Amino acid sequence: MLYNIRHITTYTYNTAVPFARCVLRMFPREEPGQNVISSELRLTPEASERRDSICFFGNRVTTLTIEQPHRALSVAVTSLVDVLQRGLAGLDLSLSWEVVRRDAVEHGGLEPSSPVHYLYQSRSVPIEPGPVAYAAKSFSPGRGMLEAATELMHRIKADFVYDPKATVVSTPLAQAFENKRGVCQDFAHVMISGLRGLGLPAAYVSGYLRTIPPPGEKRLEGADATHAWVSVWCGDGLGWVGLDPTNGIMAGNDHIIVARGRDYADVSPIDGVIIGSGGQSIDVKVDVEPLG
């Protein structure tokens, strides 16, 4: 499926900002199953300095410096991405979660996709007793890894309420879990915390969902903003499998991947420092158009 994606973020400041430096993680990553045909940035005001690089986890990172005073900053990224059919071909579904747990910690490499990076608590995902006990219910002894993780995903979809007003970026995981409310980021973090607490590797994926559903299907939650879901390591054979607890589906043709990391902090679309004293407001628009 070919997608045309427009992602526009606008910051408006109450007083002029003389200097800003920021990091963008907004260009979709190139990886098997996903072909990035083009990806362009339009920045207003223009940057005095731009540097593009690939971070440890393989995400595309752009560092910008703006040296002219501005009261508004607009970051507009337009990407053309071809998502190929992601399927689970030739699977070994019999691998139990206990075996996956053992194989993960004994994995012999530090490459970006190595499960060892995704085993421990991270900046935004502490390992909390609540989510761990919640997750444990799906992991009965000897159960297949993917089967158990899929059930956990469905339970989160069923037990949690999608409510953009319930949380903000900085809401602690424990609070979102307690209230059983939040957005994609919260659901992903809850699921990751639960899995890691059981000793299982889980990664955070940021990206987009197609905006317009196929005829006759319901519009998916989170389609008008950036989206996030979970990638679960299911052993050396099967590798990483994307599970979307917000929608209760496996990440497939409707999911466009921008970045992968341990949690939101590794992949947040815009991080930065500005020099200025006034307040600010922010507006985000995302539009994902399937071209067929």
Add this chain to the structure above:
Amino acid sequence: MPHTRLAESQRTKAARRDHLLRSYRPLAGVHDELVTPDGAIRPQWEALLDEWTNVTPDEMTRRKAVADRHLADAGVSYRIRAESSLDDMLSGERSWPMSHMPLPISEPEWRAIEAGVIQRASLLEAVLRDLYGPGRLISEGALPAAAVAGSPDFLRPMKGALGPDGQQLQIYACDLGRGPDGSWWVLGDRTQAPSGVGYALENRLAMARAFPDLYRALNVERLASFFQGFRAGLVSGARRADPRICLLTPGPLSETYFEQAYLARYLGFLLVEGGDLVMRDDRVHVRTIAGLKRADVIWRRIDGDFSDPMELNAASRLGVAGLLHAIRQDNVVVANSPGSGVVESRALMSFLPRLSRKLLGEKLLLPNVATWWCGQAEERQEVLDRINDLAIAPAFRCDLIDASEGDHLLMSEQDERTRAGIIAAIKTRGMDYVAQEVVKISTMPVLRDDGSLEPRPFALRVYATATPEGWRVMPGGFCRTSDRLDARAVTMREGARSSDVWVLSEKPVAQVTLLPPPDQIQIRRLVGNLPSRVADNLFWLGRYLERAEGVLRLTRTLLGRMIDADARLPGQQEAVKRLSGLLVAWGAAPGARTPPLRQAFAALHGLDHYGSAAACIREAKRTASVTRERLSVDAWRLIGDLTRRIERSNDDLPTEGEGYETADRALRALAAFAGLAEENMNRGDGWRFLEIGRRIERAITTCRFARQFGEAAASAESLDVMLDLIDSQITYRSRYLVGVAFHPVIDMVLFDEYNPRSVAFQIARLDAEVAALPKMRDDGLMEAPRRLSLKLAADIATSRTDQVDRSFVLTIEQRLMNLSEAVANRYFLQAGIDAPGRKA
């Protein structure tokens, strides 16, 4: 007869020795530094005690006091970690607890420790270069990937950043304890930003001052060459000759801020916070009052993860945005490299014996405490099988287990439930835990209050630094003794003391100081450029001190009038009303219905009134505490003195006389500070900002006095009060034989350039100092602050008293505030730094 005197003195020495040793009972089953298992005194202690007992008890008391005074004078302090606000920090200061009995170590024994520490430093350097470089240790199976990935200090963006030859560790510390068999064991490694080296130095200076004879007689090895080597190592890594070296501190809330300020001063480094640094053209610069200046080397005392909000912890406000990129571009040296903390983890300790054989082809000279990482199935099983003999600790982080004693849980001491919980946790997430052998560390003598010795467990931190000639170990160290007999509790937080460590050389030691040979010293009269933050703080220090002075003068005058016999006269009552009205207007005292005595009390001591003398002095102390490396010991002591004078623990109302006395004494302490700044501070830019702050505040305060008491229609009492407030009664009486009158008084207050308290005098000084500040414009035009000060000085100098009314004075006041703002805009940091909000 000489013979008898000798015998006599030997008898006295023996008696002193008996006193020292009379209740010394080593613990069973541990090594003791002082006595052997069969009760003999060990040779290095024999030598020390022989010298120690030459000192008479009275003399000993005096010497201990000398050492304590040295530590107290230098403001040596440390802070407990839980303290978070600045107020807590200021009140939480304590004097540094140092035991006066040093730990002597013989030269041969020290050489063995030295070799072991150097080997370990080399090993950890090699491990770091591999982890952040080719990664062979992991790909070849010598180290499990998960044992590295679990460390929050494994900073992934640093992979490949330094290049194969980049030095990872400039300074390394190793905590040692001596096991029951007498051999030294490594308890832990410090590779992130080892602390304590400044305390070790400070302890040494205190001991060397108090016991110079012992120090010389025992040939104690000097510490200076270590610091020389450290500095040379940092310089050699830089890309420019005569590099600018900065010590990057997390700020005054840091547990070891004093140490950082002290070391910066001792080593001649610039003490900077993250906000002082800025990236331009991929290079790090310090914001100074003369513009941006390149920073070549950064000795970081912030955690690696906090060093760059762009690539690491985005929430950090302690680091420098873009620092990692500058490191990759080889534009700055950061010591130790961000990410070096990864080899501190206990998980890694378990692999070091194997890694030593692989990387160095050697056995470890100093063994680790036996450690098992529970991430591996086989080791985990071994641990679970004998868990009751072991201590369990977090493999990477310290917040994992709820352990009251340090971060180890001694399994044999836990109840059944805790034990079951830990076992379950290890079975699920074994990678988060290590098990360690429970080691009992040796005891050393510390002095009791009665002057006798008692054994206490201790840990010894030893430092190594990478010099251009290779690793150099500091001959000495930071020795911490526990206050309890439990041989595992050795953290500073638990009220432990420290001791100096004396390496007893077998031959006289060479004198080394940090001074280079005379022919290499370049003459300099002023040092470097003042960081903008420091200028800002000194400016405000000046303003707060002067504001405190204004309040104290008002209060003293108010109380003086109340004591006065003529207090009932209508003119006097009017004066009292105006004085208390000004205190209220300044936020120093509660409103009109409060009795004047209560108001005066609040103006002196009321911390809840932001304008009170106590509040101003607290603010002054706060600004002083963050520029401490710029202030002399005496200046710092005077500020402490001032705080004590104005502090009041109870709410009892003093009499007018007591209050008057308090204000008077505090004013004298302020005068002493001003005198000190005048006589003892270099006339550099630091002094200049302090001076500008003082002069601006004093001019503003005096204008306010003039507005309140100096109207044309003012009563004689009001004019009299004004002469009191500006300390000019005597001058006035000697110049004018008639009574007080408006024109002569107002001339003395506003325009008299010979009167050091007049507004004109302040403005003339201000203009001179502002003119001497660095210029950044290259177009030859005048800088904004100078434009304002020059014009103001000219206007004041050419005004006459018949022009003066309230609005005239108010205009001057406003122009002074504009000048203050212009100085701030031009020389201090601009605004705050904020992150754009984020939303998924």
